[in-house]
Amino acid sequence: SILTVLLILAAYILGSIPFAVVASWVFKLPDPRSYGSGNPGATNVLRTGKKGAAILTLLGDAGKGWLAIVLARHFTAPDGESTILIAGMMLAVFIGHLYPIFLKFHGGKGVATAAGVLLGLTPWLGALTMLTWIIVAFLSRISSLAALSSALLAPFYTHWLLQDNILTSTVLIISVLMMTRHRSNITNLLAGKETRIGK
Numbered sequence: 205s206i207l208t209v210l211l212i213l214a215a216y217i218l219g220s221i222p223f224a225v226v227a228s229w230v231f232k233l234p235d236p237r238s239y240g241s242g243n244p245g246a247t248n249v250l251r252t253g254k255k256g257a258a259i260l261t262l263l264g265d266a267g268k269g270w271l272a273i274v275l276a277r278h279f280t281a282p283d284g285e286s287t288i289l290i291a292g293m294m295l296a297v298f299i300g301h302l303y304p305i306f307l308k309f310h311g312g313k314g315v316a317t318a319a320g321v322l323l324g325l326t327p328w329l330g331a332l333t334m335l336t337w338i339i340v341a342f343l344s345r346i347s348s349l350a351a352l353s354s355a356l357l358a359p360f361y362t363h364w365l366l367q368d369n370i371l372t373s374t375v376l377i378i379s380v381l382m383m384t385r386h387r388s389n390i391t392n393l394l395a396g397k398e399t400r401i402g403k
């Protein structure tokens with residue numbers, strides 16, 4: 205229906221809001237695309253040393269992913285969950301973060317937004333995936349390695365917890381897109397040159 209199209213478009217525009225750029229502006233920091241990895245994301249904002257700005261980035265980028273799922277559920281007809289709408293909006297909000305209309309389609313890597321989406325699907329899925337991130341980040345101190353590990357496992361967690369082929373496939377697409385976004389990180393990891401958190 206037209207409502208479905210409008211909601212998917214709304215999720216894309218919501219996903220397009222670059223909280224790394226917004227938080228940097230709020231904290232009077234340089235544009236995150238001008239230093240470090242150049243990525244508009246919480247990890248790169250943390251490289252300024254301003255933890256508050258990194259936390260705001262993380263909460264904003266995750267929050268918009270979560271909100272897209274909440275909106276999908278809200279607008280779903282009362283005669284049952286429309287998995288298609290949820291899947292469409294979760295993919296749209298994620299694509300919005302990667303290819304934002306507000307940044308000439310040059311966005312982030314989608315880690316926080318994916319975490320928000322998974323939390324919205326079910327808190328246990330979000331918690332398990334974030335726990336994976338935390339464990340790998342704690343052991344390696346490398347944000348991208350934690351993200352790649354989480355992206356690898358998230359589709360399995362989704363299948364296990366939700367038993368829904370549409371949602372599992374959508375999470376798989378999100379994971380693959382996220383991994384392709386980490387190409388420069390993978391190159392650095394293989395060369396042993398990836399920066400550690402807080403460096």
Ligand code: G3P
Pocket residue numbers: 240241242243245246247248313315316347348349351389
């Ligand atoms: O949050 C994205 C993270 O996985 C990598 O970020 O800035 O180290 O490329 P960055």
